[in-house]
Amino acid sequence: QKEVEQNSGPLSVPEGAIASLNCTYSDRGSQSFFWYRQYSGKSPELIMFIYSNGDKEDGRFTAQLNKASQYVSLLIRDSQPSDSATYLCAVRPITGGGNKLTFGTGTQLKVEL
Amino acid sequence: DAGVIQSPRHEVTEMGQEVTLRCKPISGHNSLFWYRQTMMRGLELLIYFNNNVPIDDSGMPEDRFSAKMPNASFSTLKIQPSEPRDSAVYFCASSFQYSYGYTFGSGTRLTVV
Numbered sequence: 001q002k003e004v005e006q007n008s009g010p011l012s013v014p015e016g017a018i019a020s021l022n023c024t025y026s027d028r029g030s031q032s033f034f035w036y037r038q039y040s041g042k043s044p045e046l047i048m049f050i051y052s053n054g055d056k057e058d059g060r061f062t063a064q065l066n067k068a069s070q071y072v073s074l075l076i077r078d079s080q081p082s083d084s085a086t087y088l089c090a091v092r093p094i095t096g097g098g099n100k101l102t103f104g105t106g107t108q109l110k111v112e113l
Numbered sequence: 114d115a116g117v118i119q120s121p122r123h124e125v126t127e128m129g130q131e132v133t134l135r136c137k138p139i140s141g142h143n144s145l146f147w148y149r150q151t152m153m154r155g156l157e158l159l160i161y162f163n164n165n166v167p168i169d170d171s172g173m174p175e176d177r178f179s180a181k182m183p184n185a186s187f188s189t190l191k192i193q194p195s196e197p198r199d200s201a202v203y204f205c206a207s208s209f210q211y212s213y214g215y216t217f218g219s220g221t222r223l224t225v226v
Binding site: 032034036042043044045046049088090099100101102103104105106 | 144146148154155156158161163168169204208213214215216217218219220
């Protein structure tokens with residue numbers, strides 16, 4: 001089992017719709033969870049992080065965390081063509097400690113006009 | 114703030130040659146990470162440093178890879194000898210230790226022919 005799993009997609013949504021991106025992780029003791037956006041040919045950029053169970057909202061983005069189910073998701077409301085990118089889920093595992101992040105392979109999102 | 118600076122942006126080299134990738138972290142950040150990204154394996158952590166000291170090099174694929182951080186503002190990743198399977202995008206990232214995520218550099222696209 002991979003440490004961080006994401007559906008590779010592509011996930012296609014129409015402009016204005018809600019995009020839902022999902023991620024599961026294997027290390028039950030993981031404490032911190034991150035969502036990065038990566039445009040084609042560019043480097044990943046941090047868009048949200050979450051530590052506590054529940055929802056965290058930032059503008060059009062909402063991160064959701066369920067530690068019991070080892071599941072984290074990212075919702076993008078009112079999706080725009082500029083949201084088309086690959087979204088990477090990252091987890092700071094408790095095993096091994098330190099400051100390292102383990103990344104999933106990403107979900108490609110396509111927002112269609 | 115100039116961000117994390119990597120050089121070169123692109124490198125094409127012949128199999129067997131030595132390759133050196135360079136990184137300047139954000140001033141004041143005390144953690145530095147080297148990742149490799151490929152389509153098949155996504156982002157893989159190669160090695161990371163805290164306060165210039167290597168903490169975890171378990172991701173370094175083999176002895177052909179080495180990394181150094183002689184001071185807080187400079188790190189190198191060296192591959193000797195290079196092989197075609199080393200072709201990938203290599204990212205450097207930095208952060209404050211235990212802070213909320215990393216800042217990535219623009220990456221070095223390495224092609225070994």
